[in-house]
Amino acid sequence: xxxxxxxxLDYIRRTPFQALSAIFVLTITFFVATILxxxxxxxxxxxxHFETRPQVIAFLxxxxxxxxxxxxxGRLGGDSRVKDVKYVSKEEALAIYKEATSDNPLLSELVxxxxxxxxxxxxxxxLSFAEIVIGEMRAEAIVDQVGFTANLxxxxxxxxxxxxxxxxxxxxxxxxxxxxxxxxxxxxxILVVIIGMRMASRRGEVEILDLIGATPGxxxxxxxxxxxxxxxxxxxxGWLLTLISxxxxxxxxxxxxxxxxxxxxxxxxxxxxxxxxxxxxxIVGVTLALLGSxxxxxxxxxxx
Amino acid sequence: xxxxxxxxKKFGDITALSNVSFEVDKGExxxxxxxxxxxxxxxxxxxxxxxxxxxxxxxxxxxxxxxASQKEIPGIRRKIGVVFQDFKVLSERTLRENVEVALAxxxxxxxxxxxxxxxxxxxxxxxxxxxxxxxxxxxGELERVSLARALVVNPKLILADEPTGNLDWDxxxxxxxxxxxxxxxxxTIIMATHNREIIAKLKKRVIKLSEGKIVGNHExxx
Numbered sequence: 349x350x351x352x353x354x355x356x357l358d359y360i361r362r363t364p365f366q367a368l369s370a371i372f373v374l375t376i377t378f379f380v381a382t383i384l385x386x387x388x389x390x391x392x393x394x395x396x397h398f399e400t401r402p403q404v405i406a407f408l409x410x411x412x413x414x415x416x417x418x419x420x421x422g423r424l425g426g427d428s429r430v431k432d433v434k435y436v437s438k439e440e441a442l443a444i445y446k447e448a449t450s451d452n453p454l455l456s457e458l459v460x461x462x463x464x465x466x467x468x469x470x471x472x473x474x475l476s477f478a479e480i481v482i483g484e485m486r487a488e489a490i491v492d493q494v495g496f497t498a499n500l501x502x503x504x505x506x507x508x509x510x511x512x513x514x515x516x517x518x519x520x521x522x523x524x525x526x527x528x529x530x531x532x533x534x535x536x537x538i539l540v541v542i543i544g545m546r547m548a549s550r551r552g553e554v555e556i557l558d559l560i561g562a563t564p565g566x567x568x569x570x571x572x573x574x575x576x577x578x579x580x581x582x583x584x585x586g587w588l589l590t591l592i593s594x595x596x597x598x599x600x601x602x603x604x605x606x607x608x609x610x611x612x613x614x615x616x617x618x619x620x621x622x623x624x625x626x627x628x629x630x631i632v633g634v635t636l637a638l639l640g641s642x643x644x645x646x647x648x649x650x651x652x
Numbered sequence: 653x654x655x656x657x658x659x660x661k662k663f664g665d666i667t668a669l670s671n672v673s674f675e676v677d678k679g680e681x682x683x684x685x686x687x688x689x690x691x692x693x694x695x696x697x698x699x700x701x702x703x704x705x706x707x708x709x710x711x712x713x714x715x716x717x718x719x720a721s722q723k724e725i726p727g728i729r730r731k732i733g734v735v736f737q738d739f740k741v742l743s744e745r746t747l748r749e750n751v752e753v754a755l756a757x758x759x760x761x762x763x764x765x766x767x768x769x770x771x772x773x774x775x776x777x778x779x780x781x782x783x784x785x786x787x788x789x790x791x792g793e794l795e796r797v798s799l800a801r802a803l804v805v806n807p808k809l810i811l812a813d814e815p816t817g818n819l820d821w822d823x824x825x826x827x828x829x830x831x832x833x834x835x836x837x838x839x840t841i842i843m844a845t846h847n848r849e850i851i852a853k854l855k856k857r858v859i860k861l862s863e864g865k866i867v868g869n870h871e872x873x874x
Binding site: 350351358362553555556557559560561562563566 | 700702726727728729730731732734740741742744752753754756757758762801
């Protein structure tokens with residue numbers, strides 16, 4: 349084993365309570381940071397879901413021919429105010445209805461594809477275009493009716509929902525960021541204090557190493573490694589706690605939010621999300637450890 | 653190997669060394685002697701660049717140690733093995749680890765540590781106690797640890813500051829036999845001591861200091 353790593357592990361073993369307090373604070377910091385990261389991801393997904401879901405549904409008249417439908421779809425596709433244009437045929441509309449009423453088969457048996465109109469569904473780049481676009485669609489010869497986010501009520505209701513979500517997400521990011529910042533600062537100070545105590549208790553050893561020709565880097569290495577061990581254990585423990593909690597809560601969360609993809613649905617994407625969070629936290633943890641130990645070492649050296 | 657050229661060192665109003673000049677050649681064994689406060693330890697500290705002189709030059713291995721930058725100091729110290737009067741062993745490391753630290757500092761690959769440490773511990777007669785901690789060793793044994801740590805990196809010069817100061821006569825005698833053996837193998841040794849019996853027994857060159865001045869510099873005559 350490398351002599352610096354061995355020395356760092358010896359220090360930790362000899363002062364277990366200092367080590368535990370450092371690791372405990374770092375674990376809490378990164379536990380909160382990981383939860384906040386997941387919440388920011390999920391709130392972003394919720395906003396995106398509401399922003400990108402089909403907001404306008406133009407129900408087409410039965411006499412609309414495929415050519416006129418394609419022509420209208422093409423015009424919408426070229427309209428910069430509109431995105432995600434999708435044609436839904438009568439059969440597809442029935443399939444959607446059947447899926448939505450799957451818990452009551454009697455309802456779906458009573459209907460045939462002919463009663464469902466074909467439709468063109470699309471989203472708006474910005475909700476402020478809603479009134480004009482809906483007016484234009486109503487003026488189209490092949491359009492029978494225009495529905496606008498029927499399940500949310502009106503454009504005002506959708507705008508309100510998105511606006512509220514944006515506000516919540518903003519406060520979540522700012523509030524969470526401040527909380528994580530305070531926790532990170534606390535972790536940093538505790539690291540500085542513990543490493544400073546370590547340096548002070550090692551003064552005799554440092555003096556001996558200095559006299560036998562050790563470079564400042566050689567003397568600092570075990571201290572920096574010790575701080576890195578605290579940070580990495582804290583990051584891993586905090587991250588792992590969150591991962592276990594999220595895995596435990598996923599069935600309830602998915603059930604509650606239904607079709608809104610608040611968490612990645614496939615395992616790889618889920619692991620990728622947590623992998624990215626872990627990588628980010630390792631970078632932050634290593635930075636905290638390096639800055640904390642450097643500061644503590646320089647303070648003690650100045651005191652000498 | 654080492655040359656003091658008109659070196660003066662003051663601590664406030666007290667003059668520790670005054671216009672001191674002497675040379676030590678490669679392979680020599682030289683005693684620096686004198687009463688307490690004569691400047692023996694100051695001379696060794698100057699060679700190690702623990703302190704800087706107020707005047708004069710100290711040339712070691714072709715380099716003026718007084719002109720060395722902070723970055724160059726560890727390199728100078730790695731060429732010098734130091735045996736301290738108070739041993740200066742790392743109390744929370746085993747005897748073997750104490751010696752290994754010197755190898756790590758010198759940047760010797762870890763694969764070479766075990767044979768080198770075993771060889772040096774055998775030389776100082778502590779191989780069987782390699783896994784003991786300093787608190788489990790006697791004063792004489794701790795002095796041997798300090799010597800083993802100084803020797804293991806094969807330094808160009810060995811400085812010993814009162815290495816027998818805390819030892820009984822028999823143990824001191826054994827330690828001095830070790831120093832003599834090492835010197836016969838070609839190592840340069842500068843030893844600060846006020847132990848006249850040791851100086852008389854080894855019959856080496858003696859630089860005598862008194863109140864910071866050289867009052868004698870001659871081969872020992874019995």
